[in-house]
Amino acid sequence: AQSVSQHNHHVILSEAASLELGCNYSYGGTVNLFWYVQYPGQHLQLLLKYFSGDPLVKGIKGFEAEFIKSKFSFNLRKPSVQWSDTAEYFCAVKDAGNMLTFGGGTRLMVKP
Amino acid sequence: DTGVSQDPRHKITKRGQNVTFRCDPISEHNRLYWYRQTLGQGPEFLTYFQNEAQLEKSRLLSDRFSAERPKGSFSTLEIQRTEQGDSAMYLCASRGISPEQYFGPGTRLTVT
Numbered sequence: 001a002q003s004v005s006q007h008n009h010h011v012i013l014s015e016a017a018s019l020e021l022g023c024n025y026s027y028g029g030t031v032n033l034f035w036y037v038q039y040p041g042q043h044l045q046l047l048l049k050y051f052s053g054d055p056l057v058k059g060i061k062g063f064e065a066e067f068i069k070s071k072f073s074f075n076l077r078k079p080s081v082q083w084s085d086t087a088e089y090f091c092a093v094k095d096a097g098n099m100l101t102f103g104g105g106t107r108l109m110v111k112p
Numbered sequence: 113d114t115g116v117s118q119d120p121r122h123k124i125t126k127r128g129q130n131v132t133f134r135c136d137p138i139s140e141h142n143r144l145y146w147y148r149q150t151l152g153q154g155p156e157f158l159t160y161f162q163n164e165a166q167l168e169k170s171r172l173l174s175d176r177f178s179a180e181r182p183k184g185s186f187s188t189l190e191i192q193r194t195e196q197g198d199s200a201m202y203l204c205a206s207r208g209i210s211p212e213q214y215f216g217p218g219t220r221l222t223v224t
Binding site: 004006032034036042043044045046049051090092094097098099100101102103104105 | 143145147152153154155156157160162167168170203205211212213214215216217218
């Protein structure tokens, strides 16, 4: 069965710091990869997605993620975080099946 | 708003009671998913519909759980004889041809 690991459960950063959140998955075949974000009091929103092609994908609000197939990783990055980026971030993988498998999430707090 | 909607947003019930949740997907989406999310965890897949057909069920979906999508539009998730362990956020998502799923706000169930 597919599994997804997010290594950082809680991250605290100051504004303007750089962000990198790790995500690793277990399935060795073709995958679709996603990062979702959940702002306080809001529902899950799609941040960015990777299906194929350029392994560096750009999403909304200045986020990007890099797919490294050899490492089974899809890490999320942002060069300079803002207080409004405070949220919980979930990595998700779709393999040959229909469902998404999510990681446990990373709570990011950005201090102003 | 043309996003995924769920009703009710909150439900408090006593152990042993039955509850039913509703999900209205994005109108042009023919695929619908139910997930469950507990505190500190990522969403876990429960079941999947394509049009009115329930094509996949997780082993998490015990016999007390049943889901329907009678006309291929809205879906209901019923939990019979609720237990305290059923307390969670129940999320609905939908998708069209593209693999990304769009989530509703969820129904938070508390079993007392």
